[in-house]
Amino acid sequence: MALRLLLVASVMNPLLSMALRNVLRNRRRTLITLAAVTIGVAAVGTIRGVLNGLQQSIVRGSIEGTLGAIQVHRTGYLANVLSTPLSLDFEADEALLGKVRSVKGVKAIAPRIQFAGSLTLSATEGNDAPEALFFGALAVDPLLEPKVCPQRSTFFTDGTVLDDTHVVLGDALAAAFGAKNGAEAILLAPDRDGSLNGELAFVGGAMRAIMPGEMKIAVVPLSLAQRLLRMDGRVTELAIAVDDLTQVVAIAEQLRVVLGPAYEVHTWEELAPERKTIMGIQNGVSAVVSGVFMMLMLLGVANTMLMSVLERTREVGTMMAVGLTRGSVLWLFLLEALVLGAMGAGGGFLLMSVITLGLASKGIHFTPPSATMAIEVIPFLTPGFTVVVLFIAMGGAVLFALYPAFRASRLRPVQALAGR
Amino acid sequence: MALISLKGITKSYQLGRTSVPALRGVELDVEAGEFTVVMGPSGSGKTTLLNIIGLLDRADAGSFKLDGEELAGRDFNDMAALRNRKIGFIFQSFNLIPVLDVRENIEFPCLLRKEDRTALRKRVELLAEEVGLTSVLKHRPDELSGGQRQRVAIARALVTQPEIVLADEPTANLDSGTSEQILQLMERLNASRGVTFLFSTHDPRIMKRARRVVLMADGKLVDGTAAAKAEVQGVSGLDHS
Ligand SMILES: Nc1ncnc2c1ncn2[C@@H]1O[C@H](COP(=O)(O)OP(=O)(O)OP(=O)(O)O)[C@@H](O)[C@H]1O
Ligand SMILES: [Mg+2]
Numbered sequence: 001m002a003l004r005l006l007l008v009a010s011v012m013n014p015l016l017s018m019a020l021r022n023v024l025r026n027r028r029r030t031l032i033t034l035a036a037v038t039i040g041v042a043a044v045g046t047i048r049g050v051l052n053g054l055q056q057s058i059v060r061g062s063i064e065g066t067l068g069a070i071q072v073h074r075t076g077y078l079a080n081v082l083s084t085p086l087s088l089d090f091e092a093d094e095a096l097l098g099k100v101r102s103v104k105g106v107k108a109i110a111p112r113i114q115f116a117g118s119l120t121l122s123a124t125e126g127n128d129a130p131e132a133l134f135f136g137a138l139a140v141d142p143l144l145e146p147k148v149c150p151q152r153s154t155f156f157t158d159g160t161v162l163d164d165t166h167v168v169l170g171d172a173l174a175a176a177f178g179a180k181n182g183a184e185a186i187l188l189a190p191d192r193d194g195s196l197n198g199e200l201a202f203v204g205g206a207m208r209a210i211m212p213g214e215m216k217i218a219v220v221p222l223s224l225a226q227r228l229l230r231m232d233g234r235v236t237e238l239a240i241a242v243d244d245l246t247q248v249v250a251i252a253e254q255l256r257v258v259l260g261p262a263y264e265v266h267t268w269e270e271l272a273p274e275r276k277t278i279m280g281i282q283n284g285v286s287a288v289v290s291g292v293f294m295m296l297m298l299l300g301v302a303n304t305m306l307m308s309v310l311e312r313t314r315e316v317g318t319m320m321a322v323g324l325t326r327g328s329v330l331w332l333f334l335l336e337a338l339v340l341g342a343m344g345a346g347g348g349f350l351l352m353s354v355i356t357l358g359l360a361s362k363g364i365h366f367t368p369p370s371a372t373m374a375i376e377v378i379p380f381l382t383p384g385f386t387v388v389v390l391f392i393a394m395g396g397a398v399l400f401a402l403y404p405a406f407r408a409s410r411l412r413p414v415q416a417l418a419g420r
Numbered sequence: 421m422a423l424i425s426l427k428g429i430t431k432s433y434q435l436g437r438t439s440v441p442a443l444r445g446v447e448l449d450v451e452a453g454e455f456t457v458v459m460g461p462s463g464s465g466k467t468t469l470l471n472i473i474g475l476l477d478r479a480d481a482g483s484f485k486l487d488g489e490e491l492a493g494r495d496f497n498d499m500a501a502l503r504n505r506k507i508g509f510i511f512q513s514f515n516l517i518p519v520l521d522v523r524e525n526i527e528f529p530c531l532l533r534k535e536d537r538t539a540l541r542k543r544v545e546l547l548a549e550e551v552g553l554t555s556v557l558k559h560r561p562d563e564l565s566g567g568q569r570q571r572v573a574i575a576r577a578l579v580t581q582p583e584i585v586l587a588d589e590p591t592a593n594l595d596s597g598t599s600e601q602i603l604q605l606m607e608r609l610n611a612s613r614g615v616t617f618l619f620s621t622h623d624p625r626i627m628k629r630a631r632r633v634v635l636m637a638d639g640k641l642v643d644g645t646a647a648a649k650a651e652v653q654g655v656s657g658l659d660h661s
Binding site: 022 | 471474476477496497500501503504505509511515516517518519520524528529531576580
């Protein structure tokens with residue numbers, strides 16, 4: 001497309017037409033330079049595309065695996081979650097849920113309770129007197145939770161059941177007990193007043209830790225937790241899914257208005273600020289690497305332009321003799337660089353599209369270091385970034401041709417005519 | 421009033437720390453419509469002189485008037501504009517622009533002028549016919565013979581309708597038959613269009629055809645056609661012995 005545009009423009013502008021022909025003059029050198037620009041642009045685009053996919057998969061994993069896009073708590077909950085995890089609870093009644101649902105863009109709501117307790121399994125072979133182990137639990141509604149965190153169940157081992165009577169144990173916990181599916185489990189937990197209660201449940205399966213360090217965790221059904229904690233109808237958290245993630249800040253703002261000061265509303269970014277930091281570092285590193293790539297390819301353009309100026313000294317002399325101004329000579333070489341840059345950018349765009357689409361059609365599957373399971377990365381490019389890269393390739397080519405073009409424009413006609 | 425008037429033109433080149441004098445006080449008047457040849461041995465300063473008249477280079481001192489206008493000491497952009505408007509160049513090695521075809525090469529000096537395209541096309545076609553290039557207008561320079569290339573250069577020099585055409589050894593790269601044709605062409609153009617030609621050459625045959633011969637030796641001119649012719653013949657006579 002860039003080339004088509006150039007061809008059209010070159011009919012109008014004789015200098016551009018000359019520039020185009022000059023670029024095609026030394027085919028081999030032009031091809032080498034174009035290859036450099038094409039590969040550079042494609043590499044930069046592909047790196048970004050893969051990173052986009054990786055970050056999207058990390059963000060999705062966070063939002064759809066654990067956090068939800070937005071969380072609602074009683075005001076002060078997050079600040080005091082260690083000291084008073086249950087005191088700041090609230091009634092998850094229709095009045096409240098209706099208010100949340102009234103906000104445009106809210107897709108689904110999942111009520112939750114986070115609490116701590118201990119767990120004992122009935123005796124098994126080789127472990128006839130299991131001790132009680134402490135664990136951190138997340139109580140979820142087995143039907144509503146998948147609407148907000150559909151990826152949560154991907155961490156469950158095959159055959160796992162999570163319903164009103166089954167709990168899912170973190171694999172460390174499950175391994176510690178040697179727990180088999182269907183085994184009886186006794187959950188003990190202090191309620192908000194401090195009295196200890198117990199409930200009987202069954203092991204529904206195991207799940208991999210989502211984050212490293214999540215050793216002793218379990219997902220338990222909300223109704224069971226509410227009985228155990230004597231919090232009938234009450235929860236500590238609403239996790240919310242939204243229709244459009246790009247609108248999450250506005251939706252959170254709207255929720256704050258609707259719910260008033262008694263509740264605090266946080267977006268996933270506010271809940272996991274370290275994600276943002278990590279992505280910032282990734283972006284920084286990729287920007288530096290891309291910058292180096294671009295720099296190298298643009299130095300190639302500069303070198304080509306310099307050679308071109310040097311071997312066409314006499315021609316420049318002739319053009320000046322018949323009255324071409326210094327400005328026009330400058331333009332001629334800058335236009336040549338622009339043509340090179342545009343052709344390279346066009347090639348790079350094609351190549352990066354092919355690579356990114358190719359990778360996206362298969363998906364990249366890998367296990368990041370310190371992660372517990374493989375993630376699928378679907379690379380993709382955003383129009384904004386693509387335009388910026390193509391612009392830098394073309395603009396940079398012109399910028400890096402400034403010195404050679406300036407040199408050409410400062411040649412003295414007599415000396416240039418003599419080839420000096 | 422002479423079209424070109426040079427007075428006391430000096431020029432030296434700096435070679436390291438030594439200064440090489442190329443012109444030592446050149447006095448020359450050229451009338452409009454003249455067909456003048458500058459002759460002289462190698463190193464006598466012919467190219468240097470033509471460069472100064474062509475506004476490609478500046479004299480160190482002296483006065484250079486074109487059409488009564490003092491041009492010594494103009495700045496680069498002025499010189500470029502004046503070159504484009506008033507001067508046509510024909511070079512020894514043709515100096516065509518390889519990426520342009522014949523028509524574009526001829527048009528090139530008018531490229532950046534705000535000029536009616538159809539009028540320019542017409543003018544180029546007429547010129548091409550006059551110099552015998554009509555059949556090769558779409559060809560690139562590397563598809564042409566030496567003589568054809570020099571014809572393109574002549575047409576390019578004339579397309580701007582300059583006051584003077586400067587040709588530094590225009591036949592040096594051509595065989596004698598082609599040289600002859602090129603010379604005849606320039607004579608014809610001189611006669612039909614009244615274009616003023618000033619050239620430099622080593623070639624005694626050219627000198628014989630010139631209406632005016634200026635002899636250069638050691639950076640100075642010996643004017644007077646008869647005297648010059650005699651002297652050159654003497655020199656060339658010596659050369660032949
Ligand atoms: N760029 C330069 N630097 C140094 N000296 C130069 C330069 N150009 C010319 N000269 C010297 O100036 C003198 C005149 O040179 P010029 O080229 O004008 O002579 P010419 O008559 O054109 O010679 P030729 O017939 O060989 O073309 C010579 O001595 C030459 O060596
Ligand atoms: Mg010379």
